[in-house]
Amino acid sequence: MKRRKAIKNIGVGLTAGWLLPSVLAACKKDDPGPEVPFNGTVAIIGAGAAGLYTADILSSKGINVLVFEAGNQLGGRVRSLRNQRELTIQTSADFPVELGTEIVYGTNSAWGNIIKNYTLTRIDLNSQTTEQFILENQAKSAADWAGDTDLQAVRNFINGLPTYGGADVSMQQAAGLSTRAQALLNSLAGNRFGSSSDRVGAKGVAEALALTEHDNVAYMIKTNPLQDIITSRFSGVVGKIQLNTAIKSINYAGEKIVLTDQNSNQTEVEKVVVTVPLAVLKTGGVTFTPGLPAAKVSAMNKIGMDHALRLIIDFKKNFWGEGTGYLWGGTQGPAYFNTGVARSEFYRTLTVTVHGPKAKQLSDMGDGMLDAVLAELDSIYNGQATLFIRKVLNADATEGERVWFKADWGKDEFFKGGISFLPPGSSVQDRINFSTPINNKVFFAGEATDHKGDGGTVNGALNSAERVAEEVVQSIINA
Numbered sequence: 286m287k288r289r290k291a292i293k294n295i296g297v298g299l300t301a302g303w304l305l306p307s308v309l310a311a312c313k314k315d316d317p318g319p320e321v322p323f324n325g326t327v328a329i330i331g332a333g334a335a336g337l338y339t340a341d342i343l344s345s346k347g348i349n350v351l352v353f354e355a356g357n358q359l360g361g362r363v364r365s366l367r368n369q370r371e372l373t374i375q376t377s378a379d380f381p382v383e384l385g386t387e388i389v390y391g392t393n394s395a396w397g398n399i400i401k402n403y404t405l406t407r408i409d410l411n412s413q414t415t416e417q418f419i420l421e422n423q424a425k426s427a428a429d430w431a432g433d434t435d436l437q438a439v440r441n442f443i444n445g446l447p448t449y450g451g452a453d454v455s456m457q458q459a460a461g462l463s464t465r466a467q468a469l470l471n472s473l474a475g476n477r478f479g480s481s482s483d484r485v486g487a488k489g490v491a492e493a494l495a496l497t498e499h500d501n502v503a504y505m506i507k508t509n510p511l512q513d514i515i516t517s518r519f520s521g522v523v524g525k526i527q528l529n530t531a532i533k534s535i536n537y538a539g540e541k542i543v544l545t546d547q548n549s550n551q552t553e554v555e556k557v558v559v560t561v562p563l564a565v566l567k568t569g570g571v572t573f574t575p576g577l578p579a580a581k582v583s584a585m586n587k588i589g590m591d592h593a594l595r596l597i598i599d600f601k602k603n604f605w606g607e608g609t610g611y612l613w614g615g616t617q618g619p620a621y622f623n624t625g626v627a628r629s630e631f632y633r634t635l636t637v638t639v640h641g642p643k644a645k646q647l648s649d650m651g652d653g654m655l656d657a658v659l660a661e662l663d664s665i666y667n668g669q670a671t672l673f674i675r676k677v678l679n680a681d682a683t684e685g686e687r688v689w690f691k692a693d694w695g696k697d698e699f700f701k702g703g704i705s706f707l708p709p710g711s712s713v714q715d716r717i718n719f720s721t722p723i724n725n726k727v728f729f730a731g732e733a734t735d736h737k738g739d740g741g742t743v744n745g746a747l748n749s750a751e752r753v754a755e756e757v758v759q760s761i762i763n764a
């Protein structure tokens with residue numbers, strides 16, 4: 286559709302023209318450590334958080350890097366609406382709206398530490414926004430639901446996850462809650478972790494939560510698109526990046542590695558770091574010669590990565606209430622988020638984040654997905670969603686198209702899904718097995734390879750970059 290096409294067609298020149306507030310230029314350089322003598326080139330496939338950080342660390346050590354990015358912009362799943370300059374319809378939002386990553390987890394996490402260097406204003410979700418929970422088509426705060434045993438049971442289950450010691454089953458089975466509690470459980474224990482509650486494993490999430498070392502502060506940045514922060518932090522490697530270059534095959538049979546792109550151009554390098562999304566690898570988006578080792582393929586297949594979708598809908602009225610941040614428990618929209626909360630007086634934009642089979646179902650409806658979501662909001666808020674959705678004003682002052690956007694990550698050939706998750710029967714060990722380098726030549730990074738409990742997040746992507754950079758350096762030093 287037109288909007289999606291507009292999102293995909295953003296050119297390189299446009300992204301190069303991003304306006305970065307001067308505060309963003311004042312980033313402290315991390316200590317690069319000693320130089321590592323290496324005459325060859327390390328290719329990095331993918332310019333998301335993992336690829337950019339890997340390139341940054343390696344080049345700060347004097348290692349020659351080349352980054353290949355299939356798309357026409359940097360950041361991967363860190364992508365902000367404001368930067369999609371070719372969109373014909375504009376949102377009324379005077380604050381950044383995100384197409385992918387929306388929330389930063391941890392003030393002392395890998396991502397939190399980058400953001401800290403910029404002294405940007407944070408909006409703490411816990412202390413500056415309130416949550417609402419939908420039960421029986423009514424949205425109310427936890428206080429207003431006081432005494433509701435289903436809401437309490439869902440919250441107790443979530444709070445107990447870090448110490449979950451039960452069977453290796455899905456969240457849904459592990460929680461064992463009533464039918465009335467299922468949509469809330471799906472929002473908070475399924476969708477939140479990358480799929481539905483009958484597909485995400487309780488043990489995998491518990492293991493990850495127990496491994497995580499950073500604090501649990503969840504926040505937004507008040508005025509800066511997250512994509513700008515990523516681009517600014519890694520601006521030092523921009524000159525090493527080749528956009529619009531999808532690597533289709535990696536031949537590591539010989540002494541040199543031969544990379545072939547979508548135009549059959551070939552590049553020879555000594556080492557390669559693969560950071561493309563797990564779902565791209567699982568569906569053969571990049572082929573390897575020789576084929577990947579069986580243990581790696583088996584680990585990849587045990588990790589899940591389902592469809593994901595973000596809708597952004599502009600309204601003329603904030604009918605969901607002052608101070609509301611997240612609205613949990615929807616069936617069409619398991620995570621509604623009032624993204625302008627505490628950022629703007631005119632916070633009238635809802636984002637809807639959907640992972641798993643529901644995302645695929647909505648995606649298959651095409652533009653009908655908007656009607657499905659509006660119908661749910663209408664039933665909760667007495668028809669106000671349809672009444673107050675903003676429409677484009679035509680030249681003759683009549684109202685035109687409804688103002689909304691979608692980022693269909695599952696349909697995009699360079700992502701093929703949202704985030705990785707651990708289904709029942711898998712564990713963090715599968716992420717470790719997936720990340721294992723091959724012959725000190727082919728290395729793996731990206732959020733799905735994270736070992737530190739942050740899989741499925743920007744922290745996971747950045748952690749994996751630190752790990753893989755160290756693996757590459759060790760392979761050079763020990764050669």
Ligand SMILES: Cc1cc2nc3c(=O)[nH]c(=O)nc-3n(C[C@H](O)[C@H](O)[C@H](O)COP(=O)(O)OP(=O)(O)OC[C@H]3O[C@@H](n4cnc5c(N)ncnc54)[C@H](O)[C@@H]3O)c2cc1C
Pocket residue numbers: 330331332333334335336353354355356360361362363384385386387388389390530531532533560561562565570571593594595638694698699700702703704730731732733740741742743744745746
């Ligand atoms: C809807 C949604 C909401 C999210 N919300 C949050 C959140 O609130 N907080 C949070 O921390 N995380 C969130 N995440 C997850 C977070 O965005 C990712 O974990 C992180 O950005 C992944 O970084 P990465 O570098 O591993 O992968 P990516 O960012 O996916 O980078 C991989 C890159 O590889 C490129 N590529 C693919 N195929 C090829 C090829 N053949 N050749 C060359 N390049 C290729 C892609 O174009 C992409 O740029 C969300 C993700 C989604 C989709």
